[in-house]
Amino acid sequence: MMTRQRTLNLLCGSYAFLAYGFIFLPVAVLILFSFQATLFPVPPFTGPSLRWYEAVLGDRRLTAALTNSLVLAAISSAIATFLGFLAAYGLARFKPRGGDLMRGLLTAPLSVSYLIIGTGLLISFNSWGIPKSLLAAGIGHVVINLPLCFAIIYSQMSDHQVNVERAARDLGAAEWQVLLLVTAPMLWPALFAAFFLSVTFSWDEFVIAFLLTRFDTTLPVEIWNLLRSGLNPRTNAVGSLVFGVSVILVLLLELLVLGRRRS
Numbered sequence: 001m002m003t004r005q006r007t008l009n010l011l012c013g014s015y016a017f018l019a020y021g022f023i024f025l026p027v028a029v030l031i032l033f034s035f036q037a038t039l040f041p042v043p044p045f046t047g048p049s050l051r052w053y054e055a056v057l058g059d060r061r062l063t064a065a066l067t068n069s070l071v072l073a074a075i076s077s078a079i080a081t082f083l084g085f086l087a088a089y090g091l092a093r094f095k096p097r098g099g100d101l102m103r104g105l106l107t108a109p110l111s112v113s114y115l116i117i118g119t120g121l122l123i124s125f126n127s128w129g130i131p132k133s134l135l136a137a138g139i140g141h142v143v144i145n146l147p148l149c150f151a152i153i154y155s156q157m158s159d160h161q162v163n164v165e166r167a168a169r170d171l172g173a174a175e176w177q178v179l180l181l182v183t184a185p186m187l188w189p190a191l192f193a194a195f196f197l198s199v200t201f202s203w204d205e206f207v208i209a210f211l212l213t214r215f216d217t218t219l220p221v222e223i224w225n226l227l228r229s230g231l232n233p234r235t236n237a238v239g240s241l242v243f244g245v246s247v248i249l250v251l252l253l254e255l256l257v258l259g260r261r262r263s
Helices: 002-033 051-057 060-093 099-111 114-128 134-155 160-170 175-186 188-203 207-212 219-228 233-262
Strands: none
Touching: 002 233, 051 060, 051 233, 060 099, 060 134, 060 175, 060 188, 060 219, 060 233, 099 134, 114 134, 114 207, 134 188, 134 207, 160 175, 175 188, 188 233, 207 219, 219 233
16 A cells, blocks of 8 residues: 555656646756857857846847836736726625626636737727827736736625625725725735736736837837847847746745735
């Protein structure tokens, strides 16, 4: 019995090692060769060197795209979180007629390809006279992140919170005070989770940004432009920066949620 259990554990461990290796090996290679000292990011490794990170940070176009990505991710995620919170509050507390249909429509974009959403937005913006810009891309990111924010926040709205909100109203609180000072603090882990996940998705989103921007672009679009010219060691450095920011956001979210659970 013990031998069978050890064999099973060994097989499970081997499978997990291979699965994680398959997922993270390309990322490890990307990060490794971002420190390559020579012009071509191919073996053998000739680093470590910060040459290509210096080249990226010294490139005005890449730094502008980096700034655009950060600003776009922060603003669009904040708007998506705010709208998702209002939608979740309205459907959870007031239970309007057709609420199930409304929830289905709000979460429907989660099952639609970004290419379809981006193409639909592009056609709509062209018909409305809205030019390609970071604003158009920001609207697109709100569209794709709003369903995620709504689903996360709505799932955390429980019945016991209704009693606290009712008590606040009985004590004279206005509806906006209940929403801002009572409901939002009770839901802050869900709000943070929705915001940071939206930032992560918006930060490295390519398809919608590619379709809806022209001159001012985001970092993933600039990476695409670099890749079109062939092997470029700067792409490894840029890709490593993108991955690093994503990891930091996820770790920050985990720390916030873990701290909340401990408290």
